[in-house]
Amino acid sequence: MDDSKFLEASAKHPIVEGHVYKYGTAGFRMKADLLPGVSFRVGLIAGLRSRKLNGQAIGVMITASHNPAPDNGVKIVDPMGEMLEQDWEAHATLLVNAPTHEELLETYKKLASQLKIDLNTPGRVVYGRDTRPSGHSLVSALADALEATGIEYTDYKILTTPQLHYLTRCVNTEGTPKAYGEVSEAGYYNKLSEAFVRALRGRKVQGQLIVDCANGVGGPKLNELLKVIPKDVTGFNVKVVNDDVLRPEVLNLDCGADFVKTKQRAPPNFKPTPEARCCSLDGDADRLIYYWADPDSGFFMLDxxxxxxxxxxxxxxxxxxxxxxxxxxxxxxxxxxxxxxxxxxxxxxxxxxxxxxxxxxxxxxxxxxxxxxxxxxxxxxxxxxxxxxxxxxxxxxxxxxxxxxxxxxxxxxxxxxxxxxxxxxxxxxxxxxxxxxxxxxxxxxxxxTTYTDLPNRLVRVEVANKDIFETTDAERRLSHPPGAQDEIDQCVRKYTTARSFARASGTENACRVYAEAATRHEADELATKVASIIKQYGS
Ligand code: G16
Structure with a gap:
């Protein structure tokens, strides 16, 4: 390995001094200007992981999914299209936080030797990004890391997150009995379209479906898919809305799956007709929420x-x-x-x-x-x-x-x-x-009509330091800070069939509070009370 080439490339993509980076719920996610150094270092770790796994391709996706337009994120995809193995999240966090370029090189080599990785063996990384303009510079930082460490790579350009997962698995299974599909975006559309027709088994989809694409990458990609789905055979009649990817600032703005789920209402910029089925995707097309809205019964969500x-x-x-x-x-x-x-x-x-x-x-x-x-x-x-x-x-x-x-x-x-x-x-x-x-x-x-949801409310609470909130019992209880869970319990006890919990988000700089109760009023009231407990402990 050429150390000077490594250091030269790293010097072009420094991390932001004093910032502590952490591999969160879905990789590193934050304001895009904090990320070029992270993307470079994720390139290093993805290359190491590929070498460790005998040259199988590792995927890297540049996206901040449901987050607002100024954010971005980098996450790693394992060979079968799953999320990165958890032990490696710690390796990624360690490497990304190395304070200087020299320490980065040292940590990189130490990791390689500790994990018994031969740096002379071949490695391969495939990557894609969503429509955020900041994706350009993050992709070039990533490519610089792959060049500097001799990793072969393919840039699949703009994709939905699930398409990148699909392609990663296809690359690694091509020509084997477990082949997952053709290694191309067209292969993805053809596979879905063909399976859709087969699964319908001669039935036709009834009525129109309105799809809100959150002004993200899902819009153009869904339009591509619709070109290959035979409408006469399937009856699939889709109206695509919120598919403007030319104005980056409208991404996830007052639309998309996260908006609909948290606000419990349809995006205000389109009027769903009473008989239409509606659904919303999020910014990178990995979340889906269905709903309808009509003048009599109002808005109803199927989450x-x-x-x-x-x-x-x-x-x-x-x-x-x-x-x-x-x-x-x-x-x-x-x-x-x-x-x-x-x-x-x-x-x-x-x-x-x-x-x-x-x-x-x-x-x-x-x-x-x-x-x-x-x-x-x-x-x-x-x-x-x-x-x-x-x-x-x-x-x-x-x-x-x-x-x-x-x-x-x-x-x-x-x-x-x-x-x-x-x-x-x-x-x-x-x-x-x-x-x-x-x-x-x-x-x-x-x-x-299959069942009736308990009224519920999800609240986002901004605090000074979300990391003081630690959970246990599959995030249903707070173990830290001391006293906070007792106060939540006392609050919940005042309602008949109620439940509430709080946790730090792994994708946003905030805590989330969830509450459900027997009535809408009680769910809202409980969420507000628990949110104020979190605000007080977090201040
Ligand atoms: C990501 C994760 C999801 C998670 C969501 C919110 O979604 O992939 O599994 O539910 O973040 O996580 P948190 O509450 O920790 O912020 P996405 O669609 O943003 O990639």
Missing amino acids: GDRISSLNASFIGDLVRSAGLEEELRIGVVQTAYANGASTTYIEKNLQLPVVCTPTGVKHLHHAACQFDVGVYFEANGHGTVVFSQEALRVFREKKPQSPAQKDALETLAAVGDLINQTVGDAISDMLMVEVILAHKAWSLKDWA
Whole structure:
């Protein structure tokens, strides 16, 4: 390795002195001007990880997803399209915080030797970015690190986050029995379109779907996908709104999945017609929220919990129809943000086990992989369904005993291709919801009647130092600062069926407070009280 080349490249991309960087819920995420040095150093760690894994490609995505336009982020994707293994988050944090270029080089070499990585072996990194203008300089810092350390790389330019996850897996499985798909953006569209048609099994999608793309990368990419979906065969009639990616400042502004979920209302800049189904993606198209709005009943939202139970119920029925209920274990993974009514519905009505993990798809994904069919969605609309290799094999190879079994097996096989197995993917999830509604001949109102949500409220609280708030019990309780949880408990006790918790966000400089209670008024009141406890402890 050429040390002087390394130091020269690093000198072009310093980190910001005095700032402490941390690999959070979804990588390093903050104001974009704090990030060029981070991106360079993430290039170093991605290259090391690839070398450690015998040259398998590692993905790097430059995005700040639901965050406002001035933010950006860098995150690492493992070879099968999963999130970076947790031990390596610590290595990444260590490397990114090295104070000088010389110490960076030293830490880099130390890590390589500690992890037994031969720096002369080949390594490969593939990367993409969302539509934020700051992505340009972050990508060039990343490429400089890869050049300086002799790592081969491919720049896939502008992508949704799930597309980068898809491509990473495709690159690493190409030409093997586990080939995930064609290694190109077109391959992604063709795979989804083909699986969508197969999963519908001759049914047609009814009515119009309005898709709010948060003025992010999902807009142009959804438009590309729609070009290859045969409208005559599927009946898929989509109106794309908020797909302006030319004015960066409108990204996630008063629109998108995070806005709809937290404000519990439709984006103000478009008027949903009473009969239309509506949905919103977030800025990098990995979250999805459905809703409708009509003059009589007002706004009604179908969030990640609803998408989760819809998928679990549909796939559970198919598994039973295919005669596989004894062979395959189905489970659902949620976080503390899941509405209590959804958990009860899944456990009592669908008779499926529910596991609770901390926030972050990396935690949910891991827990979901313990099942043959693992359904995981965060309430914010981020999630997917993962199938074990065994489940996918059985869908393809089991000999059906009846036409109904054949139909169920073929539908399951199509669904396995339609749902992005690597990570939550709003576009793929949206096609899946449309398939299920078409199979059940359901409107959004039919879907909404499955259970009644407990009224809930999510509040963002800005504090001086969010890092003093530490949690336990899958983030349902605060272990620090001392006394804060007792005060929350006292507050919650005053309501009949209520629940509330607080935690530090891993993607924003703030804490989040969640509350649910028997009535709208009580949920709002409880959230406000707990938010003021957090404000007081955090000041
Ligand atoms: C990211 C993560 C999600 C998480 C969300 C909020 O989403 O991928 O798993 O729920 O952040 O996390 P936190 O509450 O820690 O800020 P996205 O869509 O922003 O990438």
